[in-house]
Amino acid sequence: MKIVVIGGNGQVGSRLVPHLAAAGHEVSVASRAQGVDAVTGAGLDAAPAGAREHGRPRPPRDRP
Numbered sequence: 001m002k003i004v005v006i007g008g009n010g011q012v013g014s015r016l017v018p019h020l021a022a023a024g025h026e027v028s029v030a031s032r033a034q035g036v037d038a039v040t041g042a043g044l045d046a047a048p049a050g051a052r053e054h055g056r057p058r059p060p061r062d063r064p
Contacts, residue, residue, distance in 0.1 A: 002026045
């Protein structure tokens with residue numbers, strides 16, 4: 001399966017990516033350094049073709 005890990009260079013993602021790859025998945029990393037903003041969704045259109053979308057970023061909530 002093709003998987004794009006948002007924040008794949010971060011604390012959790014950097015540990016997750018090798019496990020997914022070892023399990024035989026085709027893993028791509030998306031991060032702020034690559035122009036991907038997980039809050040606004042900017043840059044996600046450049047995710048590799050064929051990757052499934054399982055959690056679309058939500059816009060930030062207004063907090064009182």
